[in-house]
Amino acid sequence: xxxxxxAKASNYKSAIQPTRAENFPEWYQAVVKEADLAESxxxxxCYVIKPYGYGMWENIQRELDARIKECDVQNAxxxxxxxVEYLSKEAEHVDGFAKECAVVxxxxxxxxxxxxxxxxxxxxxxxxxxxxxxxxxxxxxxxWIQSYRDLPCKLNQWCNVMRWEMRPRVFLRTxxxxxxxxxxxxxxxxxxxxxxxxxxxxxxxxMENCLALPVMEGEKTADERFPGAIATYTLExxxxxxxxxxxxxxxxxxxxxxxxxxxxxxxxxxKEQHAWTTSWGLTTRTIGxxxxxxxxxDGAIMPPVVATYQVAIIPFLKDDAGKDALLxxxxxxxxxxxxxxxxxxxxxxxxxxSNKTWDAIKKGIPLRVEIGEKEMAEGNVTHIRRxxxxxxxxxxxxxxxxxxxxxxxxxxxxxMFEKAKAFRDSHIFDVKTVDEVRDFFKADKAGFVxxxxxxxxDKALEAxxxxxxxxxxxxxxxxxxxxxxxxxxx
Amino acid sequence: xxxxxxAKASNYKSAIQPTRAENFPEWYQAVVKEADLAESxxxxxCYVIKPYGYGMWENIQRELDARIKECDVQNAxxxxxxxVEYLSKEAEHVDGFAKECAVVxxxxxxxxxxxxxxxxxxxxxxxxxxxxxxxxxxxxxxxWIQSYRDLPCKLNQWCNVMRWEMRPRVFLRTxxxxxxxxxxxxxxxxxxxxxxxxxxxxxxxxMENCLALPVMEGEKTADERFPGAIATYTLExxxxxxxxxxxxxxxxxxxxxxxxxxxxxxxxxxKEQHAWTTSWGLTTRTIGxxxxxxxxxDGAIMPPVVATYQVAIIPFLKDDAGKDALLxxxxxxxxxxxxxxxxxxxxxxxxxxSNKTWDAIKKGIPLRVEIGEKEMAEGNVTHIRRxxxxxxxxxxxxxxxxxxxxxxxxxxxxxMFEKAKAFRDSHIFDVKTVDEVRDFFKADKAGFVxxxxxxxxDKALEAxxxxxxxxxxxxxxxxxxxxxxxxxxx
Numbered sequence: 001x002x003x004x005x006x007a008k009a010s011n012y013k014s015a016i017q018p019t020r021a022e023n024f025p026e027w028y029q030a031v032v033k034e035a036d037l038a039e040s041x042x043x044x045x046c047y048v049i050k051p052y053g054y055g056m057w058e059n060i061q062r063e064l065d066a067r068i069k070e071c072d073v074q075n076a077x078x079x080x081x082x083x084v085e086y087l088s089k090e091a092e093h094v095d096g097f098a099k100e101c102a103v104v105x106x107x108x109x110x111x112x113x114x115x116x117x118x119x120x121x122x123x124x125x126x127x128x129x130x131x132x133x134x135x136x137x138x139x140x141x142x143x144w145i146q147s148y149r150d151l152p153c154k155l156n157q158w159c160n161v162m163r164w165e166m167r168p169r170v171f172l173r174t175x176x177x178x179x180x181x182x183x184x185x186x187x188x189x190x191x192x193x194x195x196x197x198x199x200x201x202x203x204x205x206x207m208e209n210c211l212a213l214p215v216m217e218g219e220k221t222a223d224e225r226f227p228g229a230i231a232t233y234t235l236e237x238x239x240x241x242x243x244x245x246x247x248x249x250x251x252x253x254x255x256x257x258x259x260x261x262x263x264x265x266x267x268x269x270x271k272e273q274h275a276w277t278t279s280w281g282l283t284t285r286t287i288g289x290x291x292x293x294x295x296x297x298d299g300a301i302m303p304p305v306v307a308t309y310q311v312a313i314i315p316f317l318k319d320d321a322g323k324d325a326l327l328x329x330x331x332x333x334x335x336x337x338x339x340x341x342x343x344x345x346x347x348x349x350x351x352x353x354s355n356k357t358w359d360a361i362k363k364g365i366p367l368r369v370e371i372g373e374k375e376m377a378e379g380n381v382t383h384i385r386r387x388x389x390x391x392x393x394x395x396x397x398x399x400x401x402x403x404x405x406x407x408x409x410x411x412x413x414x415x416m417f418e419k420a421k422a423f424r425d426s427h428i429f430d431v432k433t434v435d436e437v438r439d440f441f442k443a444d445k446a447g448f449v450x451x452x453x454x455x456x457x458d459k460a461l462e463a464x465x466x467x468x469x470x471x472x473x474x475x476x477x478x479x480x481x482x483x484x485x486x487x488x489x490x
Numbered sequence: 491x492x493x494x495x496x497a498k499a500s501n502y503k504s505a506i507q508p509t510r511a512e513n514f515p516e517w518y519q520a521v522v523k524e525a526d527l528a529e530s531x532x533x534x535x536c537y538v539i540k541p542y543g544y545g546m547w548e549n550i551q552r553e554l555d556a557r558i559k560e561c562d563v564q565n566a567x568x569x570x571x572x573x574v575e576y577l578s579k580e581a582e583h584v585d586g587f588a589k590e591c592a593v594v595x596x597x598x599x600x601x602x603x604x605x606x607x608x609x610x611x612x613x614x615x616x617x618x619x620x621x622x623x624x625x626x627x628x629x630x631x632x633x634w635i636q637s638y639r640d641l642p643c644k645l646n647q648w649c650n651v652m653r654w655e656m657r658p659r660v661f662l663r664t665x666x667x668x669x670x671x672x673x674x675x676x677x678x679x680x681x682x683x684x685x686x687x688x689x690x691x692x693x694x695x696x697m698e699n700c701l702a703l704p705v706m707e708g709e710k711t712a713d714e715r716f717p718g719a720i721a722t723y724t725l726e727x728x729x730x731x732x733x734x735x736x737x738x739x740x741x742x743x744x745x746x747x748x749x750x751x752x753x754x755x756x757x758x759x760x761k762e763q764h765a766w767t768t769s770w771g772l773t774t775r776t777i778g779x780x781x782x783x784x785x786x787x788d789g790a791i792m793p794p795v796v797a798t799y800q801v802a803i804i805p806f807l808k809d810d811a812g813k814d815a816l817l818x819x820x821x822x823x824x825x826x827x828x829x830x831x832x833x834x835x836x837x838x839x840x841x842x843x844s845n846k847t848w849d850a851i852k853k854g855i856p857l858r859v860e861i862g863e864k865e866m867a868e869g870n871v872t873h874i875r876r877x878x879x880x881x882x883x884x885x886x887x888x889x890x891x892x893x894x895x896x897x898x899x900x901x902x903x904x905x906m907f908e909k910a911k912a913f914r915d916s917h918i919f920d921v922k923t924v925d926e927v928r929d930f931f932k933a934d935k936a937g938f939v940x941x942x943x944x945x946x947x948d949k950a951l952e953a954x955x956x957x958x959x960x961x962x963x964x965x966x967x968x969x970x971x972x973x974x975x976x977x978x979x980x
Contacts, residue, residue, distance in 0.1 A: 041630065042576070043569040043617060048630050051564035051645070058565060074541035075548060079533040080619070080650055080666050081592070084599060084607050086532070094607065098599040102571070102617075103609040106593040107654040109574060109584075109618065117574050117584065119593040119616055126609055127533060127592075128599065129570070129619070140531065140538050149839065155541070160570055160650065164597040176570050349639065 014297035024241040045168035045175030055308030073154040081127035086135040090260040096227025100164040101128040129162040138261030153185040171288030179283035192276035196252040199280040212303040212416040218474030230254035239292035242446025244489040250280035300364030304409035309345040312360035316372035441468035448487035504787035514731040535658035535665030545798030563644040571617035576625040580750040586717025590654040591618040619652040628751030643675040661778030669773035682766035686742040689770040702793040702906040708964030720744035729782040732936025734979040740770035790854030794899035799835040802850035806862035931958035938977035
């Protein structure tokens with residue numbers, strides 16, 4: 001369904017070129033640009049997150065942070081730089097990250113012979129910019145933990161990390177990204193497994209109830225685990241091209257890092273033992289997931305709970321004479337909505353109303369409110385849902401709209417979730433054999449295949465995985481560990 | 491006045507050793523440790539901000555962020571790394587920061603001949619970790635601004651920055667620190683001066699009304715300006731040893747960066763011109779200022795508005811039999827306070843009540859609530875103000891306390907502010923000549939001297955500045971630019 005303003009309906013062309021069907025990756029790049037979310041920078045693989053994109057990250061942070069704190073996790077902050085020798089201590093971990101580390105080797109610049117600035121004052125021991133912080137947090141908290149009374153020790157930090165990505169892609173895979181990384185330390189093996197699952201459930205709550213994203217909860221296969229983990233739990237999301245996006249992960253690290261960092265405590269039995277740890281993270285790639293799961297050919301469609309603006313008010317000015325009165329009326333509506341805790345944009349500039357409308361559509365602001373002379377004269381507003389487009393247009397009194405706006409936003413959330421879920425459910429296909437897996441991806445079908453977990457032991461699968469660049473996305477909890485989902489992924 | 495619990499009064503020794511009078515710098519380090527705010531790390535000059543310290547930063551962020559947004563500033567995020575050639579473009583700027591830059595030169599680690607990890611894959615163009623972001627933000631927003639209609643463009647980011655400090659000191663001067671950096675772009679010279687002053691007034695509001703810190707507002711002298719600024723405005727704070735701490739700065743950058751980055755726009759007169767910019771920042775050193783302005787010989791005293799916890803509930807258990815009932819009663823009080831929006835800690839562990847009490851004192855939690863069998867039997871609580879100590883002890887009903895807690899916290903804020911202000915006011919001394927400046931600092935007196943601004947032109951001042959390591963702190967607005975404050979500083 002097109003969301004185009006009525007005036008353009010006759011010769012309507014989608015606001016985003018190309019469309020999703022024409023070229024999904026290019027459609028994605030165009031949405032990021034047209035919705036003014038982010039742009040590339042002079043730093044390889046690093047992007048500028050623009051205010052409209054960052055606003056969404058702030059809202060995601062607020063929602064997730066509150067949920068994390070409900071689990072008795074405390075926020076803290078650990079150094080950006082990690083001594084190289086810390087990385088070396090855990091073999092799998094270093095293999096996983098050494099290939100993509102930004103390395104700090106000098107702590108000064110000086111003018112070279114040609115007048116250009118060059119690195120000076122080499123460091124005796126180089127540092128890497130954290131790709132993740134298990135090692136430095138482990139080396140720190142080992143001094144905080146002596147006895148079982150000091151456990152659980154649950155820490156989280158909101159920060160930037162860096163992994164030198166060779167094929168960067170805005171939000172999805174960037175050299176620097178923003179995330180939270182949680183690091184919990186527990187008393188027993190059961191404790192760390194349950195903790196990793198608890199934090200996964202926090203993410204599920206966020207995804208479903210704030211981002212309108214249906215999730216597939218499950219465990220990663222051994223070859224897809226985080227370097228050093230004994231189990232990696234994941235929420236897999238399906239994008240509209242049928243590819244998977246890993247929404248977040250929660251790792252049961254067992255005693256891997258407690259042994260490499262020597263995190264020991266005196267147990268209830270009086271004996272000294274190594275702790276059990278977890279780590280769990282969610283990144284700015286979530287914004288990319290929202291775009292690719294919900295967007296349409298007119299641009300982004302933002303889930304109301306985390307949308308930078310939930311309502312866009314568009315004044316339809318007829319002439320300059322009526323301007324002050326109309327803007328005054330619009331501001332009254334804005335103030336009334338803000339008093340209800342709703343985030344509102346009101347563009348009072350001289351830009352044409354149709355341009356403002358298209359801007360709001362492309363940005364995916366959940367509710368658009370159009371106010372012209374007629375609405376003002378009658379004490380009304382006209383509102384349109386971004387997800388349903390112009391067929392949802394309604395004119396109601398200001399009071400009715402203000403009182404109903406929160407409910408409307410909840411309805412939008414619910415519709416978006418149901419739509420994404422229906423898409424997902426209709427794009428998972430049961431297969432029995434490796435040949436059927438091959439046939440599915442050879443036909444270039446969109447979606448995941450679901451097979452008996454024993455298929456992973458079939459030697460023929462390897463060639464099919466390579467040929468079509470597919471991976472086991474997870475062993476879903478819903479099938480009691482008996483099935484595996486396979487698909488292409490971001 | 492000692493805040494020692496009554497039981498210890500007879501043989502009372504301050505909780506922090508040494509005392510402020512004995513050795514102020516060591517007292518400061520001890521407070522940071524005893525209040526569990528931060529600790530050093532394996533990374534030179536970088537500190538771990540522990541949960542109790544980070545909680546305060548979160549509260550400062552929340553208060554300041556809301557005020558910044560009220561000024562129509564939008565949050566965004568720019569890359570951590572800055573191309574070295576960006577720094578080179580502005581001569582003063584590079585002179586100011588080149589000496590203390592962490593330089594990224596490689597993007598991979600590999601195993602060396604001895605099996606140790608060494609930097610690999612050198613970068614063609616090295617990057618520095620941002621010491622501040624004027625250059626990369628300027629190079630980005632020049633593409634966002636075409637016309638006066640695009641102005642003002644007001645951006646802020648909350649992030650980490652790095653300056654390779656040779657003499658690091660926790661919170662006050664650290665290689666990595668957390669801050670917000672605002673970067674506004676205006677249409678006129680008046681616009682950027684007014685904007686820099688507006689943002690300074692936002693900081694003043696935060697300092698006085700959230701941190702209970704009286705400020706001296708003023709302009710930096712030319713030699714103390716930010717590299718590239720045409721005016722630097724500052725809020726100078728006085729610590730209890732009489733030294734100054736620069737609380738924050740707001741810079742009128744004039745056209746320095748708009749020229750080096752080429753930020754141009756078409757003005758209302760149709761002519762192309764360079765924009766006028768400001769930058770303004772406040773860092774985690776604010777936490778150090780709070781400690782040194784308010785703390786006493788028993789530890790920190792936290793201003794209620796940003797205190798990690800505003801109330802500490804201490805259960806005084808007599809025996810295990812009564813434990814559940816007493817903790818239930820304490821939890822009821824906690825729940826009632828939380829419902830009022832008050833941040834409460836309740837330590838239900840088996841640690842002795844006197845240890846919990848000392849912990850709350852050293853951490854500087856504004857209100858301590860002691861609950862024993864007697865209080866529970868009578869439906870009461872006993873509360874003590876951290877700033878006034880045991881003389882403020884009162885036993886009142888739970889309802890009365892809960893209803894009055896917010897007012898009590900406001901009273902504490904007011905007392906703390908007044909006390910710091912009285913100290914500050916009594917430690918500023920008017921002098922007329924350079925000899926009087928010398929005499930003051932030679933006598934090792936605590937505080938600032940205030941002189942006619944013409945003293946800066948007296949050639950004899952230079953030697954005195956060097957001998958006693960004093961600097962002009964600011965030309966205060968309050969004296970209409972006719973006076974200058976001189977002092978030692980952090």
